Amino acid sequence: MFIVVMKEAVLILVTLFSFFSARAFYPINGFKYTNQSDKEVNKKDDLGRKQGPWVVYGKDRPAKGYPTNGKVEEGSYNDNRKQGFWTKYFSDGKTPRLIGEFDKGRPRGQYTKMYTNGKVREKGTFINGKQQGTYQTFHKNGKIAQEKTFNRNGLEEGVQKYFYPNGQIEFEFTKTNGTTKGTATRYTEDGQVKEIIKYDAGGKIISHESKKITTKPKTVVSGAGGPSGKVGNMRGKEFDKDGYNKVYNSDEELWLDGKFKNGKLWDGKLYKYDSDGILLKIEVWKNGKYHSDGQL
Numbered sequence: 182m183f184i185v186v187m188k189e190a191v192l193i194l195v196t197l198f199s200f201f202s203a204r205a206f207y208p209i210n211g212f213k214y215t216n217q218s219d220k221e222v223n224k225k226d227d228l229g230r231k232q233g234p235w236v237v238y239g240k241d242r243p244a245k246g247y248p249t250n251g252k253v254e255e256g257s258y259n260d261n262r263k264q265g266f267w268t269k270y271f272s273d274g275k276t277p278r279l280i281g282e283f284d285k286g287r288p289r290g291q292y293t294k295m296y297t298n299g300k301v302r303e304k305g306t307f308i309n310g311k312q313q314g315t316y317q318t319f320h321k322n323g324k325i326a327q328e329k330t331f332n333r334n335g336l337e338e339g340v341q342k343y344f345y346p347n348g349q350i351e352f353e354f355t356k357t358n359g360t361t362k363g364t365a366t367r368y369t370e371d372g373q374v375k376e377i378i379k380y381d382a383g384g385k386i387i388s389h390e391s392k393k394i395t396t397k398p399k400t401v402v403s404g405a406g407g408p409s410g411k412v413g414n415m416r417g418k419e420f421d422k423d424g425y426n427k428v429y430n431s432d433e434e435l436w437l438d439g440k441f442k443n444g445k446l447w448d449g450k451l452y453k454y455d456s457d458g459i460l461l462k463i464e465v466w467k468n469g470k471y472h473s474d475g476q477l
Contacts, residue, residue, distance in 0.1 A: 448468065
């Protein structure tokens with residue numbers, strides 16, 4: 182009797198261990214996804230139904246253009262239906278672009294979408310084909326872009342907000358079962374009230390007021406300067422450490438073009454090439470710091 186009980190206890194422990202091991206989660210930006218790489222995957226039962234951990238590789242879907250051994254998506258199946266968290270990847274086959282929860286083959290539960298840099302682009306909850314609860318999107322710099330709330334009917338409910346990339350609120354209004362009501366306020370990027378709109382109970386605009394905006398002087402912050410032109414090739418000309426110069430690299434390719442300050446590129450362009458001399462990028466520098474990419 183004792184031996185039988187012990188055998189049953191061991192069997193239960195093994196089963197629980199297997200269950201939780203198969204659901205090992207790996208965090209990404211606070212969200213969890215299942216990595217199937219270290220498990221036995223892609224198995225079918227006697228009826229030909231997909232069961233358990235599953236990974237779709239680039240070689241399985243060549244038309245998508247993924248690397249042969251890169252991942253297209255991974256998760257788990259139960260009787261040929263997606264179940265639990267699934268991860269979909271960008272075309273590099275390794276960077277997650279979407280992590281979402283499935284129930285009996287249909288999206289249900291939390292999901293998160295990412296930018297290629299790994300930062301969160303969007304997250305929310307999907308139930309019965311509709312958004313529910315808190316919904317957020319984010320700018321590429323990681324700051325929130327919009328924040329909304331959806332009711333059980335999938336309609337916007339409560340205070341809804343949009344934000345500028347600097348974090349300042351841009352537009353704020355209130356929804357009741359999808360209808361805009363009350364006062365909506367629009368702001369400038371520096372926080373000034375730009376516009377006030379009032380709605381009646383049916384969502385119709387009853388008044389509109391534009392506010393006078395005060396232009397605030399911008400504080401120009403200088404950078405530390407770009408590369409030093411002293412180490413470049415001036416093609417026989419004298420380098421002016423506090424003036425305009427065209428500086429070439431050792432391969433006689435234009436490298437720096439613009440105004441210099443204390444020997445460093447201050448306002449101008451920085452040209453970047455590959456090992457074969459092909460121009461890859463033009464950086465625009467202003468006031469001693471990188472400003473933007475120029476047109477090739």
